[in-house]
Amino acid sequence: MTMMTDPVPATSHPGWFSRSEAWLDSKGKGAWIAAMVLGFVFFWPIGLAFLFYMIWSKRMFSKSCSRHGSWNTSRMTMTKSTGNSAFDAYKEETLRRLEEEQTNFETFLERLREAKDKAEFDQFMEERAKKNGDGTEAA
Structure with a gap:
């Protein structure tokens, strides 16, 4: 007769404090x-x-x-193995691709901000030159 054990350890269920903290978060x-x-x-x-x-x-x-901190917390949770290697590989590839897209998007936003800053500065310099009257910049 073989003894069957519970595959889920008792410590895998979070306590009331952890559940309360997660709920408030x-x-x-x-x-x-x-x-x-x-x-x-x-x-x-x-x-x-x-x-x-x-x-x-x-x-x-x-x-x-x-x-x-939700991305870091979610990322740690999502890297846990499900036990299915094909799904885990798919999940890891999808997360890697999303992180790459996020990095590309953040780079794009930074370029937009720089372009906007440059346009605003150029406009300021043009208005300043017009105020001088002769179109030359003041030193």
Whole structure:
């Protein structure tokens, strides 16, 4: 008689704290602040604990809890193996392609910003030259 074991370890299920943290992260920084304020209203040590945790975990100073680090967190989750090598290879190739497209898009946006800055500067210089009256630039 062979003994069957549970393939999922007991530690794979996140605890209430991890689930609560993930839920607040999904709602954004406002949810963290609301939880902290409610903690202060109902029992001040809870609010203080929220404040210290937000400072310690750097949630207080990021632009948004869920969106600021979401790509890195999602990327770490997505690199876990599913057990199917063909799907894992497809997923990795798709993620690599998307990262490349993101890099290309960011480069494109940077070129647009530079072109806009140059156009605005050229316009400024033209207006400045017109104000001098004779069309020559002032030193």
